[in-house]
Amino acid sequence: MIAHLRGRLLSKAPNRVIIEAGGVGYEVSIPVSTFYEMGDLDGEVSLHVYSYVREETFSLFGFRTAREKSLFEKLLSVSGVGPKLAITLLSGLELPDLVSAIRKGDVARLVCIPGVGRKTAERLIVELREKLATFALEEPERERTPAIAPGSVADDVLSALVNLGYGRAAAESALREARVANPDEDFENWLRGSLRLLARKFFH
Structure with missing residues (x-):
């Protein structure tokens, strides 16, 4: 193997x-x-x-990381979850957010991921909640940037990026980098910075 x-x-x-x-x-x-x-x-x-x-x-x-692979393997242990759906889950939310949603039993957050229905979301929670109890949530880079609060400038930028067609996980990663580069809250600067980073990754 x-x-x-x-x-x-x-x-x-x-x-x-x-x-x-x-x-x-x-x-x-x-x-x-x-x-x-x-x-x-x-x-x-x-x-x-x-x-x-x-x-x-x-x-x-x-x-890219052993943590991603470890979570992928845990997702595969859930009844009805194959590798394609597991990849979709990892693409739909950033790893800490996915783990957090499962731990908290946040069905509404999980069903926002394409291909995930309510029954699948409930199975993920029932079968993985305890297994993920000790799974590390934070990445070192993530700790340098405050979480995105609902209704904040960062949340508005994230919504704009998603509305432009970018996946949520990619948009969150780009926005995180843009916020590190420009700590002051500024919708236009953060949006421009995020789009620049996304263009570099998707269209290089």
């Missing part, structure tokens, strides 16, 4: 990358959060990999 992959980044899209290692190109499915951390094409990248084997199917799923 492939557990880790390091090589040259040949291609990238929000849901997959192709990495050349040892003369072989590996297609790896990824969540948006991992895509957002990918560097430039032809650069070296490394991913934690989950190998999924089912009958004649062999698929690779990649993650």
Whole structure:
């Protein structure tokens, strides 16, 4: 089984990358959060990999951090959740927000993720709430930026980015970087900064 992959980044899209290692190109499915951390094409990248084997199917799923992979594996343990839905869950909310929603039993937050119905959300909560009780919520980078409060300037910027068609996880990551670069609350500066970062990642 492939557990880790390091090589040259040949291609990238929000849901997959192709990495050349040892003369072989590996297609790896990824969540948006991992895509957002990918560097430039032809650069070296490394991913934690989950190998999924089912009958004649062999698929690779990649993650920038061991924590993402660990949460992915926990999601797979839930009845009715396969690898594609698990990737969708990781793409729909940033990792700390997804863990928090499951811990708090926030069905409304979970059903906002495309492909997640009420029954699936309830199963996630019932089957994972205790398992995620000790799962670390915070990333070091995240600790430097205050949470986005409902109705705040940051929340308005996030809503604008989502309305423009960007995924919530990617929008939150870009906004976080924009806020670190420009600590003063300013809708236009944060929106411009976020769009610049998103354009660099999606259209480089």
